Amino acid sequence: MDKNPDFNSQEVKKAVLGLKKNDEELAYLAFLTVRGVKPLSRWEKPLDDNGVGLLEQMGLIVRQVRRTVKTGAEVTETIFSISDGYILVYESRFADKPVDKSAQTVRFEGYLFGFPPCCVDEYIRQPYAKNGLADEKQKLLFYWACRNCKITKFLLPAYEKVYNLLNGI
Numbered sequence: 428m429d430k431n432p433d434f435n436s437q438e439v440k441k442a443v444l445g446l447k448k449n450d451e452e453l454a455y456l457a458f459l460t461v462r463g464v465k466p467l468s469r470w471e472k473p474l475d476d477n478g479v480g481l482l483e484q485m486g487l488i489v490r491q492v493r494r495t496v497k498t499g500a501e502v503t504e505t506i507f508s509i510s511d512g513y514i515l516v517y518e519s520r521f522a523d524k525p526v527d528k529s530a531q532t533v534r535f536e537g538y539l540f541g542f543p544p545c546c547v548d549e550y551i552r553q554p555y556a557k558n559g560l561a562d563e564k565q566k567l568l569f570y571w572a573c574r575n576c577k578i579t580k581f582l583l584p585a586y587e588k589v590y591n592l593l594n595g596i
């Protein structure tokens with residue numbers, strides 16, 4: 428079941444404001460996901476029930492996924508999407524699995540998170556290589572753009588629009 432929330436509704440606005448108060452980055456990430464700029468997003472910092480509730484009020488499907496790290500410790504990730512399908516794909520691949528940073532995983536995550544494959548590949552080869560993008564543009568993105576990226580040129584306006592909407596609420 429895909430949800431299509433009404434962005435002018437008071438409920439959505441209230442939820443966004445509540446998230447902004449907690450963490451502006453989370454509010455931005457959630458808004459990008461609601462608007463479909465990102466198919467799925469992952470929040471790796473702890474999030475309480477109130478935060479989860481606010482994400483749901485925005486029309487997002489939210490799941491908390493348990494992972495393990497090298498030391499054997501358990502970590503909880505919060506994932507959210509407007510599509511059940513992407514949630515299922517993430518859970519079937521990563522739930523209760525160790526966190527890994529292999530190129531294969533980074534590529535798969537990049538696909539789920541809506542990152543251009545050219546940027547993900549270059550990041551794997553050489554993280555944070557000079558890309559010619561102005562700092563204020565790069566910081567709007569959740570991935571590192573590749574040099575002269577043709578896809579980012581089209582994605583950036585969508586990120587900017589959401590960023591400006593968020594600041595206008």
Ligand SMILES: [Zn+2]
Nearest residue numbers: 545546573576
């Ligand atoms: Zn690229």
